[in-house]
Amino acid sequence: MGENLKMEETGSGNTRKRDTAWAESERSIQLQSKKRIVEEEEESRKKSSRTSSRIIELGNGSQVVYYPSFLDYNEAWKLFDYLNNHIPWTRPTIRVFGRSCVQPRDSCYVATEGVSELKYSGYQPQAYPWHQFPPLQHLLQAVEDGVPGSHFNSLLLNRYNGGNDYVSWHSDDESLYGPTPLIASLSFGCDRHFYLKKKPNKLASSVLKKNSSDESSSKQLKKTKNVDEQHSMLLKHGSLLVMRGYTQRDWNHSVPKRTKLDAVRINLTFRLVL
Numbered sequence: 001m002g003e004n005l006k007m008e009e010t011g012s013g014n015t016r017k018r019d020t021a022w023a024e025s026e027r028s029i030q031l032q033s034k035k036r037i038v039e040e041e042e043e044s045r046k047k048s049s050r051t052s053s054r055i056i057e058l059g060n061g062s063q064v065v066y067y068p069s070f071l072d073y074n075e076a077w078k079l080f081d082y083l084n085n086h087i088p089w090t091r092p093t094i095r096v097f098g099r100s101c102v103q104p105r106d107s108c109y110v111a112t113e114g115v116s117e118l119k120y121s122g123y124q125p126q127a128y129p130w131h132q133f134p135p136l137q138h139l140l141q142a143v144e145d146g147v148p149g150s151h152f153n154s155l156l157l158n159r160y161n162g163g164n165d166y167v168s169w170h171s172d173d174e175s176l177y178g179p180t181p182l183i184a185s186l187s188f189g190c191d192r193h194f195y196l197k198k199k200p201n202k203l204a205s206s207v208l209k210k211n212s213s214d215e216s217s218s219k220q221l222k223k224t225k226n227v228d229e230q231h232s233m234l235l236k237h238g239s240l241l242v243m244r245g246y247t248q249r250d251w252n253h254s255v256p257k258r259t260k261l262d263a264v265r266i267n268l269t270f271r272l273v274l
């Protein structure tokens with residue numbers, strides 16, 4: 001009988017051990033599934049904030065889309081540090097209205113091997129390969145995934161070392177981008193204002209200029225110049241701005257000086273050279 005009791009005790013000891021092991025594995029499954037749910041919720045929160053956007057219709061087939069939190073805030077600061085320290089920034093001499101001047105910001109250019117060379121303001125930047133900067137390859141992928149139908153093979157980087165650095169009115173209407181380029185612009189660091197201004201309507205201006213001896217026409221011409229449509233937006237750290245349709249043909253853009261500001265802003269514009 002003593003033997004039987006021993007066996008029962010041993011038996012119930014094993015059962016208890018099994019029960020404990022089962023309870024532990026159940027708890028670990030529950031914990032893992034809770035962790036997965038939290039991760040999925042976090043991922044979906046990131047995704048929905050990445051995709052939440054504001055569309056600005058500029059008319060006549062021009063459109064701008066602004067994604068205020070395209071990148072996670074902290075990830076974007078890590079990327080800022082990487083870009084600030086690892087990109088071979090230069091401040092080239094360019095030609096503006098026939099005069100040489102130092103570009104009022106640092107820049108760098110990255111492009112897929114074999115794409116046509118970029119030239120702007122009389123300056124042809126050296127094209128660095130993507131593989132030299134793995135974080136840029138990841139960003140390229142993130143932007144292509146986030147902007148439906150987009151594909152890019154080049155990237156112009158700008159660094160504004162304070163409020164005296166700027167980019168003046170221009171459009172990225174170089175023929176190598178085709179008539180309706182889609183340009184995606186990521187911002188890091190200090191917030192800066194971005195302006196869009198409608199290009200003057202050449203036909204209307206020239207017709208009005210021809211008749212400018214007539215007083216009412218000259219008033220009309222003045223009016224036409226004054227009613228330039230303009231939009232301004234604050235480009236925030238981690239945001240994405242997409243310009244598409246005829247925005248480059250019909251609109252100029254700029255990031256003006258901001259005195260009293262001494263923080264750095266980095267901007268990446270992804271483009272497709274055709």
Ligand SMILES: O=C(O)CCC(=O)C(=O)O
Pocket residue numbers: 156158167172185194235253254255267269
């Ligand atoms: O810094 C920006 O947001 C604009 C940059 C820009 O206009 C350009 O690269 O053509």
